[in-house]
Amino acid sequence: MSNEEFKPVLLARQGKPNSHKLATYKADGGYSALAIALAMKNTEVIDVVKASGLRGRGGAGFPTGLKWTFLPKELNGPIYLCINGDESEPGTFNNRVLIEQDPHQVLEGIVISSFATRTTTAYFYLRYEYGRCYRVLKDAIDEMYDNNLLGKNILGSGYDLDVHLHRGACAYICGEETGLIESLEGKRAWPRIKPPFPAIEGAFRRPTVVNNVETMACIPHIINRGASWFMTMGIPKDPKNPRDAGSYGPKLYCISGHVNKPGLVELPMGISARDLIDKHGGGVWKGRKAKAVVPGGISMGFMSEKELDTPLDFAGPGSVGCLGLGTAAVIVIDDHTSMIDVLYNACRFFAHESCGQCTPCREGTAWSTKILERIRDGRGKLSDIDVLLEISSSIGTIPGTTICGLADGAAWPMKTAIHKFRSEFEEYIQSGRKSESRTLAGSH
Amino acid sequence: MSELSSNAKKVIEDHLGRYPSKQAVTLPALHVVQEENGCVSRKAIKEIADILELSPAQVNDTLSFYGFFRTEEDPLGKKRVWICRSLPCMLRGGEELLAELCERWGIQPGQTTADGELTLELAECLGACDGAPCMLINDELSLCVTADDVDKQLRGRA
Numbered sequence: 001m002s003n004e005e006f007k008p009v010l011l012a013r014q015g016k017p018n019s020h021k022l023a024t025y026k027a028d029g030g031y032s033a034l035a036i037a038l039a040m041k042n043t044e045v046i047d048v049v050k051a052s053g054l055r056g057r058g059g060a061g062f063p064t065g066l067k068w069t070f071l072p073k074e075l076n077g078p079i080y081l082c083i084n085g086d087e088s089e090p091g092t093f094n095n096r097v098l099i100e101q102d103p104h105q106v107l108e109g110i111v112i113s114s115f116a117t118r119t120t121t122a123y124f125y126l127r128y129e130y131g132r133c134y135r136v137l138k139d140a141i142d143e144m145y146d147n148n149l150l151g152k153n154i155l156g157s158g159y160d161l162d163v164h165l166h167r168g169a170c171a172y173i174c175g176e177e178t179g180l181i182e183s184l185e186g187k188r189a190w191p192r193i194k195p196p197f198p199a200i201e202g203a204f205r206r207p208t209v210v211n212n213v214e215t216m217a218c219i220p221h222i223i224n225r226g227a228s229w230f231m232t233m234g235i236p237k238d239p240k241n242p243r244d245a246g247s248y249g250p251k252l253y254c255i256s257g258h259v260n261k262p263g264l265v266e267l268p269m270g271i272s273a274r275d276l277i278d279k280h281g282g283g284v285w286k287g288r289k290a291k292a293v294v295p296g297g298i299s300m301g302f303m304s305e306k307e308l309d310t311p312l313d314f315a316g317p318g319s320v321g322c323l324g325l326g327t328a329a330v331i332v333i334d335d336h337t338s339m340i341d342v343l344y345n346a347c348r349f350f351a352h353e354s355c356g357q358c359t360p361c362r363e364g365t366a367w368s369t370k371i372l373e374r375i376r377d378g379r380g381k382l383s384d385i386d387v388l389l390e391i392s393s394s395i396g397t398i399p400g401t402t403i404c405g406l407a408d409g410a411a412w413p414m415k416t417a418i419h420k421f422r423s424e425f426e427e428y429i430q431s432g433r434k435s436e437s438r439t440l441a442g443s444h
Numbered sequence: 445m446s447e448l449s450s451n452a453k454k455v456i457e458d459h460l461g462r463y464p465s466k467q468a469v470t471l472p473a474l475h476v477v478q479e480e481n482g483c484v485s486r487k488a489i490k491e492i493a494d495i496l497e498l499s500p501a502q503v504n505d506t507l508s509f510y511g512f513f514r515t516e517e518d519p520l521g522k523k524r525v526w527i528c529r530s531l532p533c534m535l536r537g538g539e540e541l542l543a544e545l546c547e548r549w550g551i552q553p554g555q556t557t558a559d560g561e562l563t564l565e566l567a568e569c570l571g572a573c574d575g576a577p578c579m580l581i582n583d584e585l586s587l588c589v590t591a592d593d594v595d596k597q598l599r600g601r602a
């Protein structure tokens with residue numbers, strides 16, 4: 001399917017009057033997928049989701065149906081589904097729009113996924129900052145209980161499910177699935193060593209699935225329209241790479257930064273960053289050119305201007321040295337902006353959000369920030385560049401020094417900024433000038 | 445006298461049935477207390493711990509992990525104003541907005557105005573990058589804000 005033929009799926013109901021109400025959702029065919037799913041065996045629902053090629057939209061891109069099959073076959077107690085609504089990756093806001101505008105689409109996906117995974121209690125972990133989302137979801141869940149879409153014997157199927165909203169407290173690490181689980185349990189959100197993976201031992205030491213909000217929104221459409229329909233969109237598997245799982249389905253792209261029209265766009269997976277910016281983001285603002293572009297939230301690193309024809313599918317950003325597609329949150333940085341200021345901002349974010357559990361991450365994120373602060377103050381040394389590179393190659397799960405991927409997310413902006421813009425760093429340090437950006441000293 | 449209001453106790457009780465462990469009610473309990481009192485006092489920590497059958501140290505451990513909660517030494521003003529400084533907002537003036545408000549209100553991030561009305565906070569990505577720079581007042585987002593907008597909305601003057 002070409003981008004021109006594509007009609008929005010997940011955003012189809014945006015802007016309709018009362019799009020958040022059950023009545024309008026039902027009038028548009030809502031909850032028909034739930035009725036279909038409840039008439040199937042739970043394993044058949046998993047098979048459809050597996051066959052669709054749906055990969056998790058939260059950042060890691062793990063195949064959703066496959067994740068569900070890791071749960072134990074024999075049921076000897078509760079299984080939990082946790083919805084990860086802690087969306088906090090800089091540049092990312094699609095969960096907010098999905099929930100505020102069309103909460104029932106997400107909730108229908110949650111009920112179907114809970115049924116598929118034999119969950120009878122689901123926890124919707126929502127970041128505190130999304131107060132409006134919280135109130136919209138609360139009302140939507142009440143409507144569902146009143147209409148036999150939650151609670152006992154849903155639609156006469158014999159299946160029972162409760163969904164509870166759980167509000168976070170402004171910590172990025174709660175988006176890491178085991179950090180989320182610890183936070184849900186009432187503890188500090190320190191990620192857990194894996195294995196055991198949550199599917200074996202998760203929330204309350206029970207088998208648990210953690211799924212992203214956008215992933216949930218895809219589920220009703222896959223049940224209604226079939227796995228092969230989902231696969232008509234996106235980029236197929238690379239036949240030469242047996243490990244490639246393909247990039248199927250529609251995807252929400254968040255566009256922010258130096259563009260004329262920041263916003264949320266839904267397209268078949270695989271549009272190039274250049275087309276996304278020019279055709280859907282209104283082009284770079286003030287008639288300027290892009291210097292660098294973040295392909296999927298700052299933890300993915302930076303693409304340079306000459307790499308903008310890279311497709312934004314699961315495989316594309318990795319082919320130009322980025323960590324991956326991440327959350328498909330595209331941040332455009334114009335050619336008037338200093339990469340030193342940009343990298344400082346990224347490092348400061350990770351230093352602020354490191355949970356402090358693993359020393360390489362706690363110290364590495366803090367020191368990289370301090371080094372960049374010094375460079376911005378006109379007191380940098382050329383050797384600082386290699387120190388930053390050394391930090392970036394020694395923190396994270398990829399070198400194997402930390403429990404979770406936060407430090408990998410901190411490493412990639414450093415690596416890619418320096419590898420792709422090294423001469424700018426050298427010139428800046430040699431000039432000894434101070435940053436013009438009006439940042440408060442010491443406010444991190 | 446009890447530090448927790450009858451409403452706070454009721455909210456905590458209502459949450460107990462939702463989770464297989466009492467400890468899981470820690471965050472909901474901290475939220476309701478801070479919403480009512482602008483902070484979570486030591487006495488409140490002790491009372492929450494009693495209801496949840498935890499050590500006060502466990503409640504304090506969770507509380508102190510999240511920079512979100514305030515102790516009685518450092519309570520919140522009537523309104524809590526968060527200004528986002530993460531990359532998408534920085535690129536569109538978030539840092540300048542925060543610095544400007546600090547100057548106008550005569551406080552640093554984390555502090556409260558002398559009249560106890562406003563607490564100013566710096567925020568990492570608020571998830572409203574389509575409306576950068578953005579702001580959160582308590583838990584409601586405002587998009588594409590300027591220092592004059594913020595002053596007008598919060599202090600009735602620009």
